[in-house]
Amino acid sequence: MYAKHALRAAMACFLTVAGIAQADVITIATVNNGDMIRMQGLTSDFTEKTGHQVEWVTLEENVLRQRVTTDITTRGGQFDIMTIGMYETPIWGANGWLVPLDDLPAAYDADDILPAMRDGLSHDGTLYAAPFYGESSMIMYRTDLFKQAGLTMPEAPTWDFVAEAARQLTDKDNEVYGICLRGKAGWGENMAFLTAMGNSFGARWFDEDWKAQFDSDAWKETLSFYLDLMNDAGPPGASNNGFNENLSLFQQGKCAMWIDATVAASFVTNPADSTVADHVGFALAPDDGKGKRGNWLWAWALGIPAGTQKEAAAKAFIEWATSKDYLALVAEKEGWANVPPGTRASLYANPEYEKVPFAAMTLKSIETADPLHPTVDPVPYVGVQFVAIPEFAGIATEVGQEFSAALAGQQSADEALQKAQALTTDAMEAAGY
Amino acid sequence: MARAVTPKRKAITTALAWAAGLVIFFPILWTILTSFKTEAQAISDPPVFLFFDWTLENYGIVQERSDYMRFLWNSVVISLGSTLLGVAIAVPAAWSMAFVPSKRTKDILLWMLSTKMLPAVGVLYPIYLLFIRFGLLDSRAGLVVVIMLINLPIIVWMLYTYFREIPGEILEAARMDGATLKEEILYVLTPMAVPGIASTVLLNVILAWNEAFWTLNLTAAKAAPLTAFIASYSSPEGLFYAKLSAASTMAIAPILVLGWFSQKQLVRGLTFGAVK
Amino acid sequence: MATRHSRSAARLMMAPAVILLLGWMLVPLTMTLWFSFRKYLPLRGGDLGWAGLENYSRFVSSSAFWPSVQATLIIVGGVLAITVCLGILLALLLDQPMWGQGVVRILVIAPFFVMPTVSALVWKNMFMDPVNGLFAHLFKAFGAEPVSWLSQAALPSIILIVSWQWLPFATLILLTAIQSLDREQLEAAEMDGAPPLKRFWHIILPHLSRAVTVVILIQTIFLLSVFAEIFVTTQGAFGTRTLTYLIFQRVLESQNVGLGSAGGVYAIILANIVALFLMRIVGKNLDR
Numbered sequence: 001m002y003a004k005h006a007l008r009a010a011m012a013c014f015l016t017v018a019g020i021a022q023a024d025v026i027t028i029a030t031v032n033n034g035d036m037i038r039m040q041g042l043t044s045d046f047t048e049k050t051g052h053q054v055e056w057v058t059l060e061e062n063v064l065r066q067r068v069t070t071d072i073t074t075r076g077g078q079f080d081i082m083t084i085g086m087y088e089t090p091i092w093g094a095n096g097w098l099v100p101l102d103d104l105p106a107a108y109d110a111d112d113i114l115p116a117m118r119d120g121l122s123h124d125g126t127l128y129a130a131p132f133y134g135e136s137s138m139i140m141y142r143t144d145l146f147k148q149a150g151l152t153m154p155e156a157p158t159w160d161f162v163a164e165a166a167r168q169l170t171d172k173d174n175e176v177y178g179i180c181l182r183g184k185a186g187w188g189e190n191m192a193f194l195t196a197m198g199n200s201f202g203a204r205w206f207d208e209d210w211k212a213q214f215d216s217d218a219w220k221e222t223l224s225f226y227l228d229l230m231n232d233a234g235p236p237g238a239s240n241n242g243f244n245e246n247l248s249l250f251q252q253g254k255c256a257m258w259i260d261a262t263v264a265a266s267f268v269t270n271p272a273d274s275t276v277a278d279h280v281g282f283a284l285a286p287d288d289g290k291g292k293r294g295n296w297l298w299a300w301a302l303g304i305p306a307g308t309q310k311e312a313a314a315k316a317f318i319e320w321a322t323s324k325d326y327l328a329l330v331a332e333k334e335g336w337a338n339v340p341p342g343t344r345a346s347l348y349a350n351p352e353y354e355k356v357p358f359a360a361m362t363l364k365s366i367e368t369a370d371p372l373h374p375t376v377d378p379v380p381y382v383g384v385q386f387v388a389i390p391e392f393a394g395i396a397t398e399v400g401q402e403f404s405a406a407l408a409g410q411q412s413a414d415e416a417l418q419k420a421q422a423l424t425t426d427a428m429e430a431a432g433y
Numbered sequence: 434m435a436r437a438v439t440p441k442r443k444a445i446t447t448a449l450a451w452a453a454g455l456v457i458f459f460p461i462l463w464t465i466l467t468s469f470k471t472e473a474q475a476i477s478d479p480p481v482f483l484f485f486d487w488t489l490e491n492y493g494i495v496q497e498r499s500d501y502m503r504f505l506w507n508s509v510v511i512s513l514g515s516t517l518l519g520v521a522i523a524v525p526a527a528w529s530m531a532f533v534p535s536k537r538t539k540d541i542l543l544w545m546l547s548t549k550m551l552p553a554v555g556v557l558y559p560i561y562l563l564f565i566r567f568g569l570l571d572s573r574a575g576l577v578v579v580i581m582l583i584n585l586p587i588i589v590w591m592l593y594t595y596f597r598e599i600p601g602e603i604l605e606a607a608r609m610d611g612a613t614l615k616e617e618i619l620y621v622l623t624p625m626a627v628p629g630i631a632s633t634v635l636l637n638v639i640l641a642w643n644e645a646f647w648t649l650n651l652t653a654a655k656a657a658p659l660t661a662f663i664a665s666y667s668s669p670e671g672l673f674y675a676k677l678s679a680a681s682t683m684a685i686a687p688i689l690v691l692g693w694f695s696q697k698q699l700v701r702g703l704t705f706g707a708v709k
Numbered sequence: 710m711a712t713r714h715s716r717s718a719a720r721l722m723m724a725p726a727v728i729l730l731l732g733w734m735l736v737p738l739t740m741t742l743w744f745s746f747r748k749y750l751p752l753r754g755g756d757l758g759w760a761g762l763e764n765y766s767r768f769v770s771s772s773a774f775w776p777s778v779q780a781t782l783i784i785v786g787g788v789l790a791i792t793v794c795l796g797i798l799l800a801l802l803l804d805q806p807m808w809g810q811g812v813v814r815i816l817v818i819a820p821f822f823v824m825p826t827v828s829a830l831v832w833k834n835m836f837m838d839p840v841n842g843l844f845a846h847l848f849k850a851f852g853a854e855p856v857s858w859l860s861q862a863a864l865p866s867i868i869l870i871v872s873w874q875w876l877p878f879a880t881l882i883l884l885t886a887i888q889s890l891d892r893e894q895l896e897a898a899e900m901d902g903a904p905p906l907k908r909f910w911h912i913i914l915p916h917l918s919r920a921v922t923v924v925i926l927i928q929t930i931f932l933l934s935v936f937a938e939i940f941v942t943t944q945g946a947f948g949t950r951t952l953t954y955l956i957f958q959r960v961l962e963s964q965n966v967g968l969g970s971a972g973g974v975y976a977i978i979l980a981n982i983v984a985l986f987l988m989r990i991v992g993k994n995l996d997r
Contacts, residue, residue, distance in 0.1 A: 027654045032665045037498060055654035058665040066961045073751035074561050078570055078653040185946040237839030237857025390752030394963025401946040408860040408947060430767055438806050447807040453799060454816035461819050464831050476841045526726035529719030548734045549930045550980030554957040555973025558966050559740035582733040589726055614718055643824040645937050663826055674834060681827045692822045693815050700881055
């Protein structure tokens with residue numbers, strides 16, 4: 001008995017010591033976006049504060065997603081923190097694959113996280129991943145070109161205004177295109193845009209019985225409007241343009257308008273990369289008078305896979321990377337415009353940040369997105385530009401390929417919608433809906 | 434061999450061949466050039482070819498973002514390790530196929546090649562689960578084994594075709610002199626086969642170096658080779674041509690240099706028994 | 710001669726390679742077969758029980774199936790045709806006496822050393838990009854409208870990229886074969902006044918048949934599983950979804966391992982049909 005007690009005491013003693021002094025090496029999988037790369041550069045600050053080291057696995061978005069999904073579903077345990085989005089978080093959280101983040105310390109001030117972000121990253125009211133940066137989408141436009149053409153962009157334009165302005169501003173001889181929109185196939189590329197656009201036209205993915213809705217008039221109107229607009233006023237080869245391609249077009253002054261992620265605002269206004277940095281204005285994503293705007297809601301967030309041996313260190317990292325202090329740290333080193341946006345209310349209340357030209361419009365866009373009620377007609381799903389079910393990514397990528405082929409002129413809008421309807425119905429049957 | 438060739442004809446073929454060579458090489462050349470440009474110059478219209486401000490800043494940025502040497506070392510270990518292990522296993526097999534052929538030898542060879550036709554994606558989950566069970570995820574050892582298995586058929590095939598060109602009489606003579614099987618392989622066969630083995634090693638190092646599916650999917654931080662290094666540069670935000678070019682150049686440079694220096698050996702081994 | 714001794718020794722020496730490859734083939738194959746009969750959805754909790762032949766029928770009845778088989782065959786066939794034809798021409802050219810032969814040969818084989826991912830990225834961004842790509846600049850310089858290669862001509866573009874990577878391989882093998890050609894025979898034909906085309910057709914081409922066979926055999930094996938080039942460029946859009954890519958979509962994007970495994974079994978069947986077809990022609994040529 002005595003020996004057992006002694007052993008236990010020794011163990012307890014050891015564990016306490018270990019708990020204080022243990023410096024772990026955690027492995028973090030992340031995507032190669034600018035804000036994450038900046039975070040990597042600042043890792044030393046985290047190591048100084050906590051003693052923990054970080055190994056980074058930085059991958060392109062598609063590779064990352066395939067990598068972390070394989071690992072989480074097989075319990076591979078390769079990562080202590082995974083960078084995941086608003087799509088994965090509720091699904092994985094519901095499966096019990098993520099460590100709940102409901103015990104964050106008071107100093108972290110979890111209530112400061114914007115409600116839209118919090119809702120999107122929770123399942124049944126429990127937060128499963130902390131937002132690193134959040135975004136909606138909005139119009140970025142060239143103030144100089146608008147002025148030249150005698151046009152004024154309202155703060156909340158309609159699709160009709162946007163389309164008319166785009167056609168008027170297109171000057172193909174000088175390689176200026178009225179509007180740049182995503183056309184590259186993928187659920188996170190053209191389908192993110194088109195699903196959000198569809199919301200404003202009254203379209204939806206599924207009705208309340210999970211029946212695919214691509215045969216509806218609303219979708220037909222959405223797709224034809226998009227195709228006509230892009231054919232008249234879009235850049236060549238738009239069916240291969242995703243976020244990055246459009247960003248680089250806009251930075252080179254080849255787009256008069258661009259509707260895309262709010263985070264792009266800091267890139268297009270950065271004189272180091274952008275030739276048009278001084279002439280960018282912002283407006284809310286367009287609507288069609290039906291009560292919903294065509295803007296989405298997304299967050300890249302940090303989650304901890306259940307079962308990791310280094311949960312404490314991983315939590316410490318998340319508390320560091322998504323804290324108010326981290327925002328201040330980035331602001332100090334790189335300026336307020338480069339702070340990861342869209343996660344905390346306190347950031348938008350900060351008088352320094354209010355001076356950033358796109359801050360107000362970003363917040364307004366995020367606030368108008370409602371992941372719980374994304375569409376005009378009721379739907380059984382959560383998610384603005386996606387449907388939070390495991391099958392969605394696969395289905396939407398295939399649908400996206402049909403729409404992309406339509407944009408490339410290889411099929412008509414009707415053909416694309418017919419195929420979309422058929423393959424969605426088929427995949428939903430396979431999934432047992 | 435000595436053919437009388439007019440200088441005119443030689444000039445024409447030279448011009449043609451250089452033109453073809455430069456066209457084929459151009460994408461690589463352009464990548465290397467772009468890696469020394471600034472991002473703005475990389476997309477300038479019209480494109481600049483040589484007259485730009487040469488800069489090393491892209492290499493600096495890439496190195497700052499990811500520790501190149503670690504990825505490089507993993508690539509070296511995995512490609513060399515898998516190749517050497519593969520050759521060690523393949524030499525006896527190829528020897529016996531070449532010198533003691535049976536009716537089934539050719540079937541076995543073709544069957545070995547056909548194992549390469551199984552689509553890798555289809556077995557990702559099974560292999561991933563196996564790797565978890567044996568604790569091989571993100572380990573160089575695991576990758577060495579997998580890449581070795583992927584390339585083993587090619588190694589056996591190449592060595593087999595090479596061994597077959599070694600005249601059997603020499604071996605018989607050695608046997609007459611009382612050489613044991615071991616001695617026969619070690620002292621007679623191996624010296625003659627060194628060029629063949631060398632080119633086999635070279636080709637398979639290249640194949641292993643460029644393997645991008647398993648090396649990407651079975652690694653995380655510790656064992657990730659250059660294929661994973663490049664996966665973080667494929668489409669970052671903003672202008673990225675120059676950085677992408679720098680990363681690409683860094684990823685292919687070692688193998689390109691190796692290939693060029695050992696060109697003769699490689700060419701000799703690439704026959705796959707195609708000659709004769 | 711200790712024939713029996715060396716036979717059993719030979720078998721022993723072959724054993725490690727054969728056993729390893731058998732394991733490498735059988736373990737994943739068995740698992741693929743097993744999963745293909747299961748309803749296995751990793752994101753819905755994993756193995757959800759027996760599915761019978763449902764995965765098989767669903768995979769084939771999908772509208773994507775036949776186009777994917779077609780795309781696979783077009784890519785394999787297209788790349789083979791281009792690399793073999795250009796390879797023969799290049800090999801003939803490189804065989805001629807010239808200045809700087811070594812350097813030219815280095816230039817020609819260089820693409821072989823480039824990782825597929827890198828080559829796809831370079832082609833996609835720096836050449837085929839419709840705005841900043843070099844081809845676009847070239848077209849504009851001649852007053853033509855830039856083509857967006859990867860959507861308007863997606864399949865040919867991919868064939869071009871893959872051919873560029875494999876052309877060195879074909880060229881080198883064919884070059885070695887040409888160099889082993891009996892010069893005297895060729896020169897005798899030249900003396901007899903046979904025109905170049907005839908010499909090529911009756912002497913060179915038959916001599917190359919074995920090399921061509923080897924090129925086709927080895928390349929087909931690699932080409933059937935082309936993946937990185939598609940993943941990086943079109944992600945399977947615009948008719949470039951090959952069977953391998955379709956399986957990738959089923960397994961990783963739709964997270965339906967059962968369905969993907971059934972696809973894997975089909976891919977194996979297709980590979981075997983191609984292999985059988987190859988062996989018919991190759992088998993004859995490989996015998997001495």
